[in-house]
Amino acid sequence: MPLDLPAADERVALRSTVGMAICQVRFDAQDGLAGATAVEFHNRLGGAEGRYPKITSAEGNRIMLEVGPQGPVQTGRTGWSFDAGDGSWAVTLLPDNMSLQADEGAYAGWEDFAERFTEALAALSGAVSPALEQRLGLRVVDRISGASVGVDEPAGWEPYINPRFLGPVTEPGLGDAIRGCQQVMVVDAGEGVACNLRQGLASVLSQGSRSDYVIDCDVFRETGRQFDAEAILGAVAGFRNQAESIFAVIATPQLLDALS
Secondary structure, X not given: OOOOOOOOOHHHHOXXXXXXXXXXXXXXXXXXXXXXXXXXXXXXXXXXXXXXXXXEEOOHHHHOOEOOOOOXXXXXXXXXXXXXXXXXXXXXXXXXXXXXXXXXXXXXXXXXXXXXXXXHHHHHHHHXXXXXXXXXXXXXXXEEOHHHHOOOOHHHXXXXXXXXXXXXXXXXXXXXXXXXXXXEEXXXXXXXXXXXEEEEEHHHHOOOOOOOEXXXXXXXXXXXXXXXXXXXXXXXXXXXXXXXXXXXXXXXXXXXXXXX
């Protein structure tokens, strides 16, 4: 049976715990990306006076945007990165994919993220004109600080996280001794859409404090289809709704109250 969850409470949309968000569309591979293509793409993003004034070759850190169950991994292809200049936002254009990434602390809500992705997708359509969509994905990583809700031990999450997801952390005599605990799931979201869900203590998921909690949703589809910008935007909005519904199942009402 595919995912069947109610729409998320409006408090989920207002949360300030999103530490990273990435949206990527993979398309039919292009025969390289010449400098002229990069300039045209950049101009369509607003150029030097726009949101992403810095252009660099997409090598090193910015070539790690193939989103999957283990997070971003290197693609081994070269292209271009269009950066805000302060490490907050970047659009990366490679021969077979484009992505928008909001790094730690940059995400300010879905409306801003969707507006930026709409602009990037329009620039892609105009400068590259892909014919085929091969994969579309939205990954949202929430990092919830234990200090913000008075949690300093793993078992302290019991009022805030659905016990079905906490698992052994709630077991008396065991929970306080746990130093790391995570769950990894692949969820059928229906109509060819799936979600790679990782959730648990941050000490396992991101080498952080064991009193922090991470919920990492990567919603995607991999069925090839004609490249249609409007259809892609509609699908991404649906991915966001599915990710928020999953977050709402993991979080308790008490946590939603604390985050809103």
